[in-house]
Amino acid sequence: MPRYALKIEYDGRPFAGWQAQADQPSVQETVETALAKLDPGFADGARIAAAGRTDAGVHATGQVAHADLLRDWDTFRLAEALNFHLKPAPVAVLEAAPVEEDFHARFSATERLYMFRLVARRAPLTHGRGRVWQVLNPLNAELMREGAAHLIGQHDFTTFRSSICQAKSPLKSLDEIRIEEIEIPHGREYRFFLRARSFLHNQVRSIVGTLERVGAGSWSPDRVATSLAARDRAECGPVCPPHGLYLTGVGYPRDPFAQTD
Template identity: 80%
Template structure:
């Protein structure tokens, strides 16, 4: 059966997360339902595999998944057909490509990239409602950068790990945390870019929630290093809400979508 890789964009608000669930809407379920209208294998219950399982309310601009299909589609026509059958769900197939059988969306990945959007202003968000985390107070971006520097590298991230995390080890290598600041009408937007081979459950949201406390002046930057060293979930700052988080890229040894 030919294997295809899909680059998927979605608004996570209507979904209980990426992973298919029997009694709740999921992004995986929406894509598989669209595939079932096109392919006999999915009509009988075949599954797709994704690079990462985003939680309820989390968005994606470049999720990657692969599927084994009975029909050898032209990739462009496959993407077009899927987008037709995905309507009106807020899910889009940005690209499709044929890949070899040894490609796996999850296990072949060498890095994941996440973006977290945080806006600081008094007036409620309108156009970005449900797409950003909003706080009322301005933040100190330089202090957040100083704090973030303590987290880059290979560490035991127990402090920033959900109690429900199923990873075999809390030790991860965080390759990059970059904090950008830009003006918005009557406020500021802060964008947190995080890059690693893999992440623990709730790691990004735990880190950003902690950095927000530094930016607000409630924590000194060095307190983040102390929290990391404590290896104690109780030392973590607040876990920020999911709706500012985006899976924005997955890296592979060779880009499967390259022409």
């Protein structure tokens, strides 16, 4: 039974998240429904596994999943066929690649990359609505970078962890937080890039919401360190909304899509 990796892009707005749910639309179910048109195994209830189980409203430009199919496929034709059957859902298969049977989209991953988009401008958003978090006033990017520096490395991230997080431990290593500031018409966009092997539930949104308070001048950069050390969810800043968050990439010991580049 050949195994294929799929690189998937989606707009998270219509979905209750990646993971299949009994009574709500999900990205996983949408992809599996398309696969069922092509493969008898999925018509009989086979499942796919993904690198990141994104929450409701969260987007992806580089989600990775794997699927075991009953027949061999040319990877270009597989991606084309899936995209045909995915219409009109805002989900696209960017690439498909054959992988070894021990490849697992989630458990083989060595890092995950997220981007959060925040726009500061007075006028309401039109084109970016539902895809970025909007605030009214400009932020101080340098102060946010100072605050973010306190979070790099291995820490107990209890403060920045959802109260319903199911991870066994709050210890995580955060490898990178990079903040870019971009001038846009009538405002500014701030892009937060975070990289780690794995993240706790709501960790990225909790961090960005806290850093926004630093950029707005409500928090000092050092307060981020104090909040982290408290190991207390009540010490976290506001949790920002999901619609500015994107899963942009997943790292593996060997890039499963390198052969198709």
